[in-house]
Amino acid sequence: MSEQHQPIEGGTAERKLGGIGSRILFEDAKVRIWELALAPGERSDVHRHDLDYYLVQIGGDRIAVEPEPDSAGEYRDYFAADVVPGVVVPMKRGGVETAVNVGEQPYYEIIVELKDA
Template identity: 70%
Template sequence: MSQERRLGGIGTSILFENDRVRIWELRLAPGEHSDVHRHELDHVLIQISGDRIAVRPEPDSEGPYREYLDAEVVPGAVIPVGPGGVETAVNTGRRPYLEVIVELKPA
């Protein structure tokens, strides 16, 4: 018998939400990781600060990141991402990581 997986939020806190968007903040200390979460909506990642971030996808992830990815943070980078990802974000850097995630709700 398998245990049911518990998914968390895609960010640390929700900054704003209306009928069109949900905006999250993701803050991770060096070595810290987010909850395992699922991206149900198209979204945009906006990197604010940090030096390295990784995504650790789950085996059942259907998003664009299917393999572990560790990358340099580029403050100001805007990264559009489709739905379907089941993953954990990991701060693999030496500096605190800050990102804003804008989920785009269907019209």
């Protein structure tokens, strides 16, 4: 996962930001496609969504999002939900968060970032 350093809002400390997924599957001038795979109890890197994107849930039973205090995304509070394989969720850029597999099954999703033209 790629790593960035970003000042934490309201302070001088820096946090490390990782990639939004486990690995990039495909990238061209229009999209970047990631996979995210998390074992039960596993957490993603803290990451920032700089582009609008779609989530495609593939497998798992329960997933949570832990937003950072300076998140400007759609979820600004802790959010957990059941996984619905095949569901596609459009999301807006701006979120700074960690995904957490709070279920008992491995979690798997595809993330399709839409690059700005």
